[in-house]
Amino acid sequence: MTIINIKTxxxxxxxxIEAQVGQKLAEGDTIMILESMKMEIPVSATEDGVLVEILAEEGATVTEGTVVARIEA
Incomplete structure (x- = not known):
């Protein structure tokens, strides 16, 4: 198994945050939604796998390239 870092x-x-740890995800499934300049931008799974870790919480500010979740593929 490979751990995939999901970045903003x-x-x-x-x-x-729309997904839960332990949830099976398909490529393209939404893990969380960012709000930036009054727009909603989904952060999605980059490949099929199981969500093993969420590294941010609702309300947190993140910068481009921040690892916010990990998937085991």
């Missing part, structure tokens, strides 16, 4: 593509605030 933009600076913003974590508006809502």
């Amino acid at each position: 593509e933009i600076t913003g605030n974590i508006w809502k």
